[in-house]
Amino acid sequence: MVKKLRNFKDLSHITIQFLLASILLSGVFSTVQAQTDTTSAPADAGAATAAADNGIPTTPEAISEGENLFSSNCAVCHAIDAQIVGPALQGVTERRPLPWLINFIKNSQKVIQSGDEYAVNLYNQYNKTMMPSFAFSDDQITSILAYVQSASSQAAAPGQAAAGDTSATAQTGGTAGQDAGISSSYLTIILIGLVIILVLILLVLILIVSVMTRFLKQREDLDEADQELMGQRTNFKKIVTSMPFIGIVTFIFMAIVVKVAIDGLYSVGVQQGYMPKQPIAFSHQLHAGQYEIQCQYCHTGVMKSKSANIPAANVCMNCHQQIKPESPEIQKIYAAIDFDPETQTYGNNKKPIEWVRVHNLPDLAYFNHAQHVNVGGLECQTCHGPIQEMPVVYQYSSLTMGWCINCHRETEVNASDNAYYDKLLELHEAANPKEPMTVESIGGLECSKCHY
């Protein structure tokens, strides 16, 4: 429920959206499901036949090995169904023969220099961007291609479905988020349904009571006590002015006021959910989510220094010298680094990009990324949330001291294979073998670990 965190005001709006969306989606989802089911069978069959044709394996092992290799080596410049630095690879195994592909991946320049027409055209088409050579074995290359092939066929399937008009949603990463939302919106529907049922039951009960009362009033044979009971009228005024009632109401009111005040005070300076507008509409959803670019590719300091680094504009230029030069957002990068895409030259009138800081720790607290990511082995998402799903970055965690402390209490120290902790681990196991060695147990809650 990512959206909930953004703003209270939007809550009701969102709920309604969810209601509508979930009703719509349940329809869409079922159609997509059906279509995937129908297309997958022939695609598999196609792949199997291709394996016999082009020598590319179709075993799941090869595909998963290929996927690993692809994401760590190729994904920076290539995607299956989109053009990044290099061309989209969908169907490449059908476009080019295997030996050509192997040669090109191993040393693209050699192929280009050999005068291969296709290669030369490709090179010119992509602004003469060199594809670096890779020292892969033939097996590794074929497994990468196996992955590309299987991914191509998977991507092709919904692609075909999209052609049939059910909108392009299925193709974007957005589906994943909404898929996750369906179950929780069901829950909301169930809850609302329950409330409606309860209200209905209440109405029915009130109806029954009034019918019964009317019936009893018409009877003459009631004794005095029953008469009195029947004739009794609820004196609301008396109840409202009674001391216990006033007392209870005052107490509840005061309790709410105090609670709101304390919550308000506690949240002073807490910027959870803070989502400022950035000077350049950079989307982590696109870069980290869709293209799966490693966080460290841009945030170079995260493993070695206190600060993870907001990347310098020259890091952006590694890709965006070629990619989407026409986009107005990319033009802002060009303006900052004084780059002329026409002539592909840099000038000297550089102006730094003034990003708005999202995560503001007070100066009195010392936080070191290297300690947590490198030594502690934490994922970025542990503190930054589902960053790969954020079109605009917002502060996911509260970043309060209580939040830090709580994590230090619960988290086990990543002590394996680190000789620094050997002695501590030994001591801990001797004293307390059943409990895990948490950060707290080795002094991680002491003041001057973070304040100096």
Place this chain on the structure above:
Amino acid sequence: MKKNKRYWKGLEELRNDPELVKRADKEFPDYLPISESKRNGEEGSSRRDFLKMMGFGISAATLAACEAPVKKAIPYVVKPVDVDVTIPNYYASTYLDGGDYCSIVVKTREGRPIKVNGNDLSRVTSGGTSAQVQASVLSLYDKQRLQGPVANGQPVSWSELDQNVSAQWRSAGGQRVIVSYTVLSPSTQAAINALVEAFPGTQHIMYDPQPADGMLAANKAMFGKAVLPTYDFSQANVIVSFGADFLGTWVAPISYAKQYATTRKLNKNKKSMSRHYQFESNLSLTGANADYRTPIKPSQEGLVIGQLYNLIAAKAGGSAANFTKTDEIPNLQKAANDLLNARGASLVVSGSNDPAVQMVVNQINQLLGNYGTTLTMDQASYYRRGSTAALERLVQDAQAGRVGGVIFYNCNPAYDYFGAASLVEALSKVKVKIATSDRIDETSALADFIAPDHHYLESWNDAEPQQGQFSLAQPTITPIFDTRQAQSSLLTWAGSSETNYYNFLRSRWRENLFGTQSEDTDFDRFWDRALYNGVLEAEGTSLLTAGADDSSFANVGTSVAALASTINNNYKGGEGVELVLYQKVAIGSGRQANNPWLQEMPDPITKTTWDNYLTIPQSMASEMEITTKEGFTGLVQLTVNGQSYRMPVVVQPGQAPGTVGIAVGYGRNRAGKVADQLGVNAYPMASKVNGSFVYFNAGEVTVENLDEEYRLAQTQTHETFMGRETVIQDAVLAEYQEDPKAGRFEYELETSEGPKPPEDISLWHGHKYPNHHWMMAIDLNSCIGCAACTISCQVENNVPVVGKQEVINRREMHWLRIDRYYSSDEVSDAKEMEKASANPEVVFQPMLCQHCNNAPCETVCPVLATTHSTEGLNQMTYNRCIGTRYCANNCPYKVRRFNWFKYHDNEQFAAVNVAMNTDLGKMVLNPDVTVRSRGVMEKCTFCVQRIQLGKLEARKQGRRPQDGEIDTACAEACPTDAILFGDANDPTSKISQLINEETEGRAYHVLQEIRVSPNIYYLTKIRNKDQEETNA
């Protein structure tokens, strides 16, 4: 004997002044002004105002809290490859200031130099630093530096300046002169020579504010070279110094302190140490460290050295000379005997600038066979090669109108030359005057053109402090202002083909030094290595030559008989008051006077800040009925050479009777906001003896009590020592040799089970230190009190400067102070006491948070802002502190400092606390340490930021931290390695070995009896004195 000996912290305590006794138990006297307005006699703010302000404050805070301010994060546009944000880079470089030298490593963060450390690879300074070197990083960010070239008081462009200067310099009739301090850089010398060659007849004159003409002349006569010898104090078993403050200010104190300390260290395997005699007038830092110190008058100095010569010559085979007899000089015979017993391993030095006296000193060293062991002329030092006589001649020539043009290369003779007044007058007759000063100082204010030089941290340069020992300086920041390397300016004006000094420097190294080694065959590799190391040794190569103009040095004969008559003529004793000039350890000659860190550094001896003053002996004070207490002192009128000065006095134990002392480096008019009008300029007070300017005046000097009160900002008397022997423990060498625990005072508490050491009794359960246990040991024997650690700590930990008035209010913020204790024997006997106080023994004790295991501060904090860590640290959490100051009240060591004001971004402190009040000054702050705000307590953290970083680096590499990898700023800066820091849980660490060895030896805890169980050990002070003398 031990029982009667006691140390006292100031004269007030010695006298048992009733005022002091009354206030003795108060940390702060009650006459402190509470608010600024009350001091001005206005009505203070009322309670109603307070409530109004509080109401407003709360509502303002509530409103302000509604919307968090938008903060920007601005990354590099193009990130430099070797800069990673938050990871410091280190560059080897060279500190060159006037003729002072230190090989350094500069720490930079995001391209800003923020700390200077010593370079361990240098054989000259061996990783040592001084307070001046430590503080020099702030001078880089001085806003009073010129921001661009100036012609006739108007800012101009560099090209315009060059055109004008070239044209005018060419057309300047008469003599052309370049004036500089001693040039230690061979390439700078080459750039100057280029200008000299371009305009034949141009003269290059070097001079020094602390001249060594006397030594140069004597060495020229004796060895044919007008240079200083290279000393090796580490080889000397007996050191005799006549007024040479070689640990503080004389020639190359960083090198000497390092060498000296090696002879003073004691351990299980080395139970001998050097013996050090000092004969001097003012109590200097060196004198304070001497085993035997004898106060002498400056007018006796020549005769005393002559007598020593006779005593040595009688036994060592020299011819005796007829020196005038003086009164019996205590310890002189003893010194002579010791010197004779340590022939070839002894050293006699003198700070005198009289060639005749220095010749006698040379003869003594020659007779003792010291040349080649403790000092050598074969590998000469190039410090202090200036000739004051040459500058004098320039003044005469200029007055006669013979001088057409002068270039002042980074020097300030209009302030720090003894004859500044005549120079200023003569300069009006010089047509073209050019200066390369970094600011409009006393000299450049008179210049037509100012071509401001870079700060040394922005410059390329090289240096050859000693023959064959080279070092490189490299820029660690892009020039902040529109300044230009002065050497480039000189090359430009010379019309040289190469005006880029970097290229010039490289080509000179390629020509002259690349060939001296065979390790690298490629010049670029050689250059990179030299740059990386910062230093290069090339035995037998020398690029600098002896004094610029040897002919300007006086001719002095080597015959002692002839010298004797010269000396007898010049040194007559005399009954009048004699004035002795000296340099302060922090301020030196005054070049860095505008550095507030140095101004606020308490003088090691007088513990006075922000002022200079007249030091007078106690006998003179009682004669003149001057009393001093807690910084309140009297003003006197000092008349020298017919000039009168009003100045405060400090009653100085150890000051030779009949002498008064005054520090140079003060009384500046154009140094900048910090230093201007502080104190009195003492340079014009110097006199001439035997043709040379000397640092004393034995002529017409009178001191007159003005009966006016003055308040000095002293940091010493607000904590009394109360005669407790558990603070300072000392012994003499013979006792130590017998028993390593000699001098230790082991306190025992009376209990129902008999006396017990405090360690055995505790209410505490103690702490467990499973991981690290950080501890420190401070060797009182090798601590010389130079205060490099104080400044290093201040730089590292963003300690604010508070200014003179706040120091007077006892609110100075230094986390590490050096307590200086005078001793006096036989306290019971008033007469004996008087005698001892005239020339006391001195102990320096660095005092910082002791990180007690049973810390009294921790238990009294109502908000748990100060707590104990599992690594032995006493942690201080600023953001939790509410400022009750209970902890400071409960601290037995008085090391906690309270932020009485917000010292950063506060108009009131902008003038003094420059590091926290301007954008430029803030660049020096250490980003890893919080800048504290008003109302919180602070204190030494054991440099926890360094501990955390060191542990993290180790963890990243999956190993334990190595010993020495994690070091505190004070230990790192110490030129004598007196401070040792490390992990006592690591059995291989130096600290754990030292503690194992010395707990049954010299290691003691200060105030052991209160059982706070500190994590800092002190090692007893051992003096190399004869046993019977201390018994007497």
